[in-house]
Amino acid sequence: MSAALAANPATGAWASFRADLGRYFRYARAETFWARLRIAVHTEALAALAVYRFGRWLQDEAPALVRVAMKLPHSLAHETVRVVLGICLSPGARIAPGLYIGHSGGIWVAPDAVIGRDCNLSQGVTLGAGGTVRRGAPVLGERVWIGPKATVIGPVKVGAGAVVGANSLVVTNVPEQGVAVGVPARIVALSGSGALIG
Template sequence: MTDTQRQLALLVEGILGSYAEQGNINHLDGSNLPSRAAVDRVLGDLLSLVFPGFLGEDEVDELSSRYFVGERCARSLRALERIIGRAMGIQCAAGKPARPRPVPELHAEAHTHAIDLLAHIPTIREVIASDVRAALDGDPAACSAAEVITSYPGVTAIAVHRIAHHLYRRGVPLIPRMMTELVHGRTGIDIHPGARIGDSFFVDHGTGVVIGETTHIGEHVKLYQGVTLGAMSVEVSERSRATKRHPTLEDHVTVYAGATILGGDTVIGRGSTVGGNVWLTHSVPPGTTVMLDKPSLRMFTNAG
């Protein structure tokens, strides 16, 4: 054995030893997890169904639309079955191994989830259409639906969220978060798939927006860049996914750039406006304007 071979043998043993010591970052049960590339591909196909003719290089018209939708649905169905089936064995809670399940059972459940998502594309499109209208209404610089669909990061982020949220609500593990993190990397907008967001939602500019898992957002809400809808820091022992940790924004709320709103008990009342760089950890009544008036916050109702 040469010196290089001996060195490589020692390296191999060292890496295998780390697998035994840091087992929480291994996946050595012989099954493949869904890859980011696979999730990205199916997400692209789903978005092409949501925005036919706008995304990708497919030339879709009324004559070809039936073929396009049929081919794209069939391809998406197969891909969703694969990635959801591979994700079904993942247990969210750390340290709790997943119960082994027969492959046919996993495939059947993955098929059900995939069919369900595709069946809801018309409903998802209806909500996304309201988001596109909100972008057109909310930004004087927006010239057309084509512009906001192909160019606005906020529209892309909320479209992906609508798809991911549908899967999240039905208990599909891993895939919803992978979808939203893919679009987070591209847009700078971080929306957890668990967040509940009403119709006609618009994120203007978008970079640095963070929306936490248990956030509730009403209809006709508008956020600017750098807004955080987050949770207060808690001890690990006190954390619970079932606890509402993030704020509620009621209908027709506007939050300007750099504002931070924290806490599950925090409710921003209907028709309120939160100014730029404001830090809020308490509720405000409907029709309130909150502004940063150094050295303290100033609040007043829109009526005066």
């Protein structure tokens, strides 16, 4: 399934958020109610994901009156998350269920970006739109792992199961299971993200 289909709003915002939570619980091996509650309350990135999923719910599922009434509160929550946590998940981005953000800080996901199911983003990651010459935003397939301070910019497709190494700059497509590293990034292996994504 393509990343665009994986990010279809028909999945439902709340079902998507439950899938996000499930990834955090699996990583932490949280099996009891109290362990899961502790993760839900103390994990900063989950607050950012909750605000993002709420914004998608407003756009895709909420009744018109609720959408109008909650537009300003959501905008304030989004800005608070951006400033306080350093995570900007644009409500215009399409993020499939099961996103895992390992650490907060310096994360930017552009409005037209697409992120497939069960992807991992590390701290300092930018998925940015291209400028006037290379218009468009990145599309990530399923189970893509993006390392700390990596940047994927413009209309780039990162195939399912790919890895982008720390501090890398991706400006061209990455094949499925490809491992891209460097500035600009080049493919150094086809071993994929299996060992990095639980």
